[in-house]
Amino acid sequence: MFSDNKYKNYKVDSFYFKNICIGKEEDSIEKILLTWQKTKKRVYVVTNEEGKAEGIITLYDILEEIVPYFLKIDKLLNFFSSNELIDKEKFKKLKTKKAKDLMTKNPVTVKINDDLMKVITLMYSYNFDYLPVLDENEKVVGIIDKEVIENKLVYLVNDTDKLD
Amino acid sequence: MINTQLIPFYLLLITLLIVATEKINRSVVVAFTALFLIIFKFIKFESAIEAIDFNTLGLLVGMMIIVAITKTTGIFQYLALKTIKLAKVRPLRMLFFISLLTAFLSAFLDNVTTILLILPVIFFISEITKINSLPFVFSAIFFSNIGGAATLIGDPPNIIIGGYAKFDFNQFIRYNTPVVLVILFFSFFLIYLKWAKELRKNIIKISIINKLKEQGVIKDVRKTLISIFVLFIVLIGFVLHSVLHIENSIIALFGAILLLLLTKENPEEYYKEIEWPTIFFFIGLFVTIAAVEKTGVFDLVSKYLLVSTNKNPELITYLVLWLSGFLVAVFNNIPITIILSKIILSFQAQGIDVFPVWWALSLGTCLGANLTLVASSVNIIGADLYNRSLNSKNGNRISFINFVKNSFLITLTSLVISNIYLKIIFFLK
Numbered sequence: 001m002f003s004d005n006k007y008k009n010y011k012v013d014s015f016y017f018k019n020i021c022i023g024k025e026e027d028s029i030e031k032i033l034l035t036w037q038k039t040k041k042r043v044y045v046v047t048n049e050e051g052k053a054e055g056i057i058t059l060y061d062i063l064e065e066i067v068p069y070f071l072k073i074d075k076l077l078n079f080f081s082s083n084e085l086i087d088k089e090k091f092k093k094l095k096t097k098k099a100k101d102l103m104t105k106n107p108v109t110v111k112i113n114d115d116l117m118k119v120i121t122l123m124y125s126y127n128f129d130y131l132p133v134l135d136e137n138e139k140v141v142g143i144i145d146k147e148v149i150e151n152k153l154v155y156l157v158n159d160t161d162k163l164d
Numbered sequence: 165m166i167n168t169q170l171i172p173f174y175l176l177l178i179t180l181l182i183v184a185t186e187k188i189n190r191s192v193v194v195a196f197t198a199l200f201l202i203i204f205k206f207i208k209f210e211s212a213i214e215a216i217d218f219n220t221l222g223l224l225v226g227m228m229i230i231v232a233i234t235k236t237t238g239i240f241q242y243l244a245l246k247t248i249k250l251a252k253v254r255p256l257r258m259l260f261f262i263s264l265l266t267a268f269l270s271a272f273l274d275n276v277t278t279i280l281l282i283l284p285v286i287f288f289i290s291e292i293t294k295i296n297s298l299p300f301v302f303s304a305i306f307f308s309n310i311g312g313a314a315t316l317i318g319d320p321p322n323i324i325i326g327g328y329a330k331f332d333f334n335q336f337i338r339y340n341t342p343v344v345l346v347i348l349f350f351s352f353f354l355i356y357l358k359w360a361k362e363l364r365k366n367i368i369k370i371s372i373i374n375k376l377k378e379q380g381v382i383k384d385v386r387k388t389l390i391s392i393f394v395l396f397i398v399l400i401g402f403v404l405h406s407v408l409h410i411e412n413s414i415i416a417l418f419g420a421i422l423l424l425l426l427t428k429e430n431p432e433e434y435y436k437e438i439e440w441p442t443i444f445f446f447i448g449l450f451v452t453i454a455a456v457e458k459t460g461v462f463d464l465v466s467k468y469l470l471v472s473t474n475k476n477p478e479l480i481t482y483l484v485l486w487l488s489g490f491l492v493a494v495f496n497n498i499p500i501t502i503i504l505s506k507i508i509l510s511f512q513a514q515g516i517d518v519f520p521v522w523w524a525l526s527l528g529t530c531l532g533a534n535l536t537l538v539a540s541s542v543n544i545i546g547a548d549l550y551n552r553s554l555n556s557k558n559g560n561r562i563s564f565i566n567f568v569k570n571s572f573l574i575t576l577t578s579l580v581i582s583n584i585y586l587k588i589i590f591f592l593k
Contacts, residue, residue, distance in 0.1 A: 068291045069553045074284030076238045079380025084292045084372055 025100035051139035055103030172455040191441035194448030207455035215454030226416025232437035237388040238381035244285040245378035267311030299359035305546040313530030314344040321501040321529035333402035466510035488528030493535035520590040527582040537567040
């Protein structure tokens, strides 16, 4: 439950995830996958020596490396699935790849003092599922994902009467 | 001293050179030239509007909407997969069938759409059978350009020629389709000679082919049936053009709107699919070339050509065939077709029987598109998609040289066959 005042003060600081997978651009994809497996997360934020965001990797970035090329240019052909399409070479190559090869560089970020509406606006405009959260010194301190936003929306919808 | 009257002509040459470099979007360059010519009064606004052939634009827009809706049904992919299944485990037969299907689709769809529908299926088959996709890609590119020559709507040069020469759909079927079929046969023979040995080495498991359930690509049966129905209506409209006396653009636009009406699809989604750069390119060219026409350059060129050929219609026909064939290999085929059409109209004004010359222009511009990598958008897109498909695999990229090595003999053979054909049907007494 929140008051009108509380709603206005709905800042990133109050709802972002602090527990995130974070690493360097030289980290291997294998390491990233193992980290995800352990932590049950599906996003990896790549930072530089100063802790600033360099890039972001999601499960989608890795799937894109594995799906057959034809599917990228004609999604109607997704009707066919068979293990014949497993390309061992692709997995071998994936093993040699590093975070810097697959990451989306210069990700869109939010600051801990930004409000909820900014997060919603950015997620909608860029169609992103994850937004790294930065502190005042531009260092990565956490992440906001769809699940967080979903929870907040349920909260807001249930309490619409209190928004008046 | 520069003759200021000739400024539109010089501007056209510069524009064509910039278009050939592909450094700036062709529609922007040509539209800029056209607007410059209007602003500085090289052509009156009224004359510029008059120069725009709305029949050509309407036909292009109508067909683009029809194809944009129809291709989302998966019917073309269904046809491609069905064709592949017919070939069973024989790679060469597969190559033959898929090449024929490409030519057939290209005769009714624009060439770029054809290649964008066929290549993913080729990569798909290559992925599951581990067969080398290169001969299939080359064949799809060449057959797409050749197949487009067969009908009025298969290739933009034919739409332009149809407009200027007042040729209808049936005339293209009567004069171009037979020679295109012969060219397809010889072209496949050349492809066979080059690739048969390699393709024969491939073994395709029947179990893989049997797994293909091509019905899966069709997600909406109702929409598919409506699309086929409307395509059929439009084709009937083109065939009956001379009886109905309805312009081709109206038939195509009617088909497009009927399809939107029956499928209840969101029109905005498909209006976005109209290739506006191509439409603006056409509009800019119509205006620019009309301004050049006013300078009398085309009359001058036509008089020079008439003198040098001794006003011999047969020689003029062959000259236009080869000239257009080689010019489109360097410059874009759309401006070359419009410019040469203006020159042919000038021949006509000087009393020459230009009927065979139009067919020479059609064959030259459509078939010359196979000569170099930059001669047609199909070649550039096809090569680009193939090169990206290589990714982790080893294989020869399609470079400019590699392309010409594969295309030269096919293009030359196509033009020679066209020349013989023109001789037989128009000049053999």
